[in-house]
Amino acid sequence: MAERPVPEEKRVFMTGNEVVAYAALAAGAEIMYGYPITPQNEIMHYWTRLAPRFGRGFLQTEDEISAGFATLGGVLAGRRAFTGTSGPGHILMQEPMAMAEMMRLPMVAVIQQRGGPSTGTVIYSQQEVTMTVSGGNGEGLRIVYSTARHQELYDYTIKAFNTAWRYRFPTFVLGDGYQAKMREILTIYPPGERGIEMVAGEPYLVGPGEPGTDRPPVHLRNTYNVEEELNATVMELIRAYQAAAPEIAEYQESGTGDAEVVVCSHGVVSRVVEEAVRELRGRGWKVGWFRPVTLRPLAESGLKAVAARAGRLLVVESAHGQFARLLKEVLYGSPAVLETMFKPGQGFTVEEIVARVKEVARGGRS
């Protein structure tokens, strides 16, 4: 293709769904499979308008089960294939995602969380955390980037394709309805100009050569006869995941050195938390923030270090403890006190977080 989707670095003002479509194009994603559900629809809308110009494919499937399995088909063919979904559609997609875990298929999925349970709202939540990190009948052998702003949505959508193909685990960009629908400013760029080399796809099936003559046939197995066989396979997957985890895990923190209260959040909530902490710092409060960028694998050592220094952690999320549970698993045995601020399906304002942090810092409980 002569024309490149993102020919040069450019400051733009767009919605998050548009950002995802451009990032996927810039990352060299070759085909998208999707099914309509709010609030991720515009990923498909932008993709279907842009993709044909750059020789990329699209298929609107009959449901999310099919979108997920067709994405696996695309991956098996060696293409950078991806999908996007939300809420009830995300529930249906757990089935192909489980297969991706078992067979280490590098599917990429962008999840724009909406309110739940069930059909909930089409607006916003952080209630798809548990499902994204550990949905399906498996061990959660997934990589999950939780983005906070459009720049990250662009950066991590590109990165998701590389992480998926480098480590061969299903990789997710966890956004939400706010990020999907809101417009803000970011800089888009061709990955190569930032020194990002895209990891090439590689066919699992129908690669070069005649099976049975030039090479043995590839038989990808997904069903096992005896417990021992399955256990051995799963343990091998787990060991591979654990070996890769430290390279993959990412987090950010600020002010945690002397903080008496560290506010923990992820995704879009963390930008509100950052502002609240900045305000409080300005007024002399000893507070900081900690934000995992990868919810799975979690940056365990970073979190433990922060918890060991601060007496109190305040977990803020737009769900009722789904993110907090991930932290608790790592913090088991830590003397740090875990306070919470849960608003399932609702966003936060700076003011209310400031008020809650003060309360926690004074030792009060909600």
Added chain:
Amino acid sequence: MVTGSLKILLGGEGGQGVQSVAAVVAEAAYAEGNEVLYIPNFGVEQRGGVSIAFLQISDQPIAAPKFRYADVVVALSQRAVARTEQYVGLRTVFLHDSAVGGVEDLLAGRAARIIAIPALETCRRESDPKVFNMVIMGALLGQTDAVSLEGAKAAVRGKMGARFAKQPELRELNEWAIDRGMALVAARQ
């Protein structure tokens, strides 16, 4: 460019053009070099629900997509008043169409100013109700320093360019509406 930050909340019935106004002002504010964050907020109805737009314009990067109190609330319908009321603080200017009643009683003592402008009535009497939202945008521009009048008009042209090319009178109509909205709000100062 704005100095500091400006938080605007617009609410109206689906189809009244609230999101178009927010999108145009957002686009103009971006073009004028501001940090901008615009988030539409609506339910599952394609039509007939209350549509809300959160718009922030700032000289600094913007943190939260939503805010506790708006500097300016613009409410275009009775239901929009009920939906936006929670964002009214003591420093909030509440701008609404005169056809929407009961606002003074509801918000007495709770807002910095309440301004009613006869946008719908003016459109019906002098022009065309389809540019109602542009009159409202004019009033919003008159009330704030969000974006320049020229910037807003350029953003409208950017958005409606193809239709304006086909129907030049439509461009005139829209620009009349923006100017008229500004005049209406100036008369209330």
Added chain:
Amino acid sequence: MEPVMPKCWRGESKPHKFCPGCGHGLVLKALGEAIDETGAMGRMVFGCDIGCSLLAWDLFNLDSVQTHHGRVIPVITGFKRANPQAIGIAYMGDGGGYSIGAQHLVSAAIRNERITVVLVNNTQYGMTGGQMAPTTLPGQKTETTPYGRDPLTTGAPLKGPEMVAAIAAPGAYVARGTMANPRRLRNMLGSALRNQMQEAGFSFVEVLSACPTNWRTGPTETWRFVEEIMTEYYPVGEIKVPLEQEV
């Protein structure tokens, strides 16, 4: 004398894993012969559904993948869309194609996906232990219809190829074969694969097959059930032929 096996069959996979008397072996032999005729093994991707179909996963010298129950069609569809040079075969049972994955079969047919679906109809769920399938005949006893299938409460048996033919695009090839006539079945499967390779459209072959284990039938009764009872309800033949290749 050793029976002659398809060239694309993998020697190491013998003996195959199906129950004695199972129809899958005959169906897969006919499919193997049809694959041999194409001479395009290097382009083939063989996907199996879950159910007894999955036992075919390593039978061929072809690249293959096991999927989930009902999901082989979207996997092969996704593969083919991403690599249009490939020849995609989705091998599945009646539960997978007509019940849990019916939406995929219907949609693939409507979209005229350039894939070949081979669906084995043995009138019940084999691997899960003989429950009622959409293809279970009226009065037939299964584990979930122990007094016989009652169409008043469970509906009538689904005629899959007739349904697919009704919704498929003009280029589609649709047929119903039977394990009782392997030569004709091989020709149908050949036509189906050629239909895909010529990019004419979707191809779908249902094959009447036997499950003596769950039917609890002896050899004579098994064959009588396939050849007489099933065939009476499910007529064998080509139902939609775009390329005028009567077999």
